[in-house]
Amino acid sequence: MNRFHQEDFRLSSQAHIRIVGVSKRYGDHNALKQVDLDIREGEFFSLLGPSGGGKTTLLKMLGGFETPTEGDIYINGEHVNDVPPHKRNTNMVFQNYALFPHLNVIDNIGYGLRRSGLTADEKNQKINGLIELTQLSGLEKRNIEHLSGGQKQRVALARALVMDPSVLLLDEPLGALDKTLRDEMGLELRAIQKRVGITFVFVTHDQEEAMALSDRVAVLFDGAIAQVDTPRRLYDGPRSASVANFIGTSNIFDARIIAVNPSNIRVEIAGQWTMDLPRDADHSAEVSQNLSIAVRPERIAVNPTVNAADEFVGKAKVATVSFRGDRSYLELDDPYSSTRLSVVLLNLPNSDKPVPEIGDEAVFSFCQQDVILLT
Amino acid sequence: MISSLRRLRHSKSSQGILLVLPAVVFVLGIIGFAIASLLAYSVWTQDYMEIVYAPTLANYVNFLSEPIFSYLLAKSLLIALLASLVTVVAAYPVAYYVSFKVSRHKLLWIMVITLPFWMSYLLRIFSWKLILGYNGIVNSTLLDLGLITQPLEFILYNNFSVIITLAHAWAPFAIIPIFLSMERIDRTLLDAAADLGDTALQRFWRVTWPLTLPGVFSASVLVFIPIVGDYVTPQLVGGTNGTMIGNLMFAMFGKLNDWPQGSAMALISLVAIALTVMLIRWCLGVRKVEVK
Incomplete structure (x- = not known):
């Protein structure tokens, strides 16, 4: 199914979590600045940003461990600003798992069920269902210290899911795992989310992880939301240079408006190329206004594979070449941007076109569709 | 001899052994010597000024056949148990307060709390005599307030005063291990318990208390053992x-x-x-808990 169709379908469903004008101050430090966010029912939603961006603070507010200095938080339409954690229908998977060291696997998972009013049989059934879902069979009586990182991760997940939360909060749950396990657990997490259909709010600083797992991602810088979008839209249409650089790699060029027409604006890129863009009604545009544009490294072609149809062609010198098997990363010294140009070339099988070498003069090109206009 | 020592010094694993060797020799020597001489003496007998070296179990038989000995031993164990209980019960909230409610200069707090214990043990016992005595602070205050007409005699020179004095004297030895076991608790465990529906009180009984049991056990043992043999107080x-x-x-x-x-x-x-310590351990239900 097409991701965009899924997106449109979801737009119609109501907001499950609504965050309105939320700020958090610690003394002089503004951890969150006027954050507005709607998270939908059954969504895998990521809060992505560098450390200190405020994403964990926001997650803790959803769990009830922090209260907003300003603004309101609604979950299922209920105002929850001052509802303590033990009275919320949210559950959290903590960064270091926070498993109880004095209890074994099964007692950790069943911890929250003690006062649930369920009979012993119902509890066991629930616990066993989750042990199966998280593939922990055979480890029921195991001591927490004797588990591997991945197993601890599963116990933490099962312990939270057994509570039937309406929202599951995950604070960098994969951060402590090594690379291979992280990818594997990430996909498993995604599959579990699909199966249980619970809204997941996932905090991470790893953009690849956020892109691979999420329905939508909110990018946070310095306590403010920079952009909220699907992974594909974030990648294809970042709205600012900081998002363009945080999500993947981007080549940023300076640009300037040289003419404003009723239906379009004409932009000059790096003093070198001109292009016409459809005029966005929301944005005021003036002649000689400065802009930035971004071009993704894989959209740039380099000779000898340079595309004859491309509008924008330039000359540069190959500064570095780094071979990574399926692809090669190049850096070009070009006269058009302040930094080196990053280019990614696919190493196709039986290619008779050799990858340029360091010191080669290269011709590069890209076309108008590859240009991302930043604000 | 010298050359074999030198060889020892060069092998890496034996460097560790060499480092602990003096301490091990010292401790084993002292304890081993003490136990060995106790064992030896206990099977000899005293004949006025002379020691009779013929091995016999007469002393043990004598101990068990004289009810006063067993009575005093049982009583000492009981008093020590009660004093340890009072000490730990009093120390726990103090340690809890410093560990969970104080955010800065925790060690300074601990130092200040234990400050009175830096003075001589004897002085502290005498000050309890001043407080509990016939003309002591408690009695004179109660007399002045008109609550009693003549000084209470039952508050000094009995088991009660022994327990109070001992509990006070050994308090720092209980506060410190309990405090350390609390410091080692990962505070996110309490967040996790709250997240899973526990109220503050439930969090304490289900997380804090079981995780501080090793500290409570150390405190009890640390206080109990010396109190059993105390004869000054x-x-x-x-x-x-x-x-x-x-x-x-x-x-x-x-x-x-x-x-x-x-x-x-x-x-x-x-x-x-030793048996009582095992009993305490069993009562507290201390399992092998590794708190990281």
Whole structure:
């Protein structure tokens, strides 16, 4: 199914979590600045940003461990600003798992069920269902210290899911795992989310992880939301240079408006190329206004594979070449941007076109569709 | 000899052994010597000024056949248990407050709390005599307030005053291990418990308390063991009813000059203490908990 169709379908469903004008101050430090966010029912939603961006603070507010200095938080339409954690229908998977060291696997998972009013049989059934879902069979009586990182991760997940939360909060749950396990657990997490259909709010600083797992991602810088979008839209249409650089790699060029027409604006890129863009009604545009544009490294072609149809062609010198098997990363010294140009070339099988070498003069090109206009 | 030592010094694993060797030799030597001499003395007998070296179990038989000895031992264990209980119960909230409610300068707090314990043990016992005595602070205050017409005598020179004095004297030895076990608790565990529906009180009983049990156990043992054998406190504030096994042992090795009987008494106490410590451990339900 097409991701965009899924997106449109979801737009119609109501907001499950609504965050309105939320700020958090610690003394002089503004951890969150006027954050507005709607998270939908059954969504895998990521809060992505560098450390200190405020994403964990926001997650803790959803769990009830922090209260907003300003603004309101609604979950299922209920105002929850001052509802303590033990009275919320949210559950959290903590960064270091926070498993109880004095209890074994099964007692950790069943911890929250003690006062649930369920009979012993119902509890066991629930616990066993989750042990199966998280593939922990055979480890029921195991001591927490004797588990591997991945197993601890599963116990933490099962312990939270057994509570039937309406929202599951995950604070960098994969951060402590090594690379291979992280990818594997990430996909498993995604599959579990699909199966249980619970809204997941996932905090991470790893953009690849956020892109691979999420329905939508909110990018946070310095306590403010920079952009909220699907992974594909974030990648294809970042709205600012900081998002363009945080999500993947981007080549940023300076640009300037040289003419404003009723239906379009004409932009000059790096003093070198001109292009016409459809005029966005929301944005005021003036002649000689400065802009930035971004071009993704894989959209740039380099000779000898340079595309004859491309509008924008330039000359540069190959500064570095780094071979990574399926692809090669190049850096070009070009006269058009302040930094080196990053280019990614696919190493196709039986290619008779050799990858340029360091010191080669290269011709590069890209076309108008590859240009991302930043604000 | 020198060359083999040198060879030892060069092998890496033996460097560790060399480092702990002096301490091990010292400790094993001292303890081993003490236990060995106690064992030896306990099977000898005293004949006025002479030691009779013919091995016999007479001292042990004598201990068990004299009800007063067993009575004093049982009483000492009981008083020590009660004093440890009072100490730990009083120390726990203090440690809890500093560990969970104080955010800065925790060690300074601990130092200040234990400051009164830096002065001489004897002085502290005497100050309890001043407080609890016939003309002491408690009595004179109550007299002045008109609550009593003549001084209370039952508050000093009995088991009660012994327990109070001991509990106060050993408090820092209980506060510190309990405090350390609390410091080692990962605070996100309490967040996790709250997240899973626990109220503050439930969090305490289900997370904090079980995780501080090793500290409570260390505190109990650290306080219990020395109290069983204490003879200074009972002598000074216990009066005639306050006599404990330590006083008797002190007399055996002193005035009564019956070292063999004293040695047997010491060994029986040792075994009784070990059994009681195991009992405490069982009662607290301390499992092998690794708190990281």
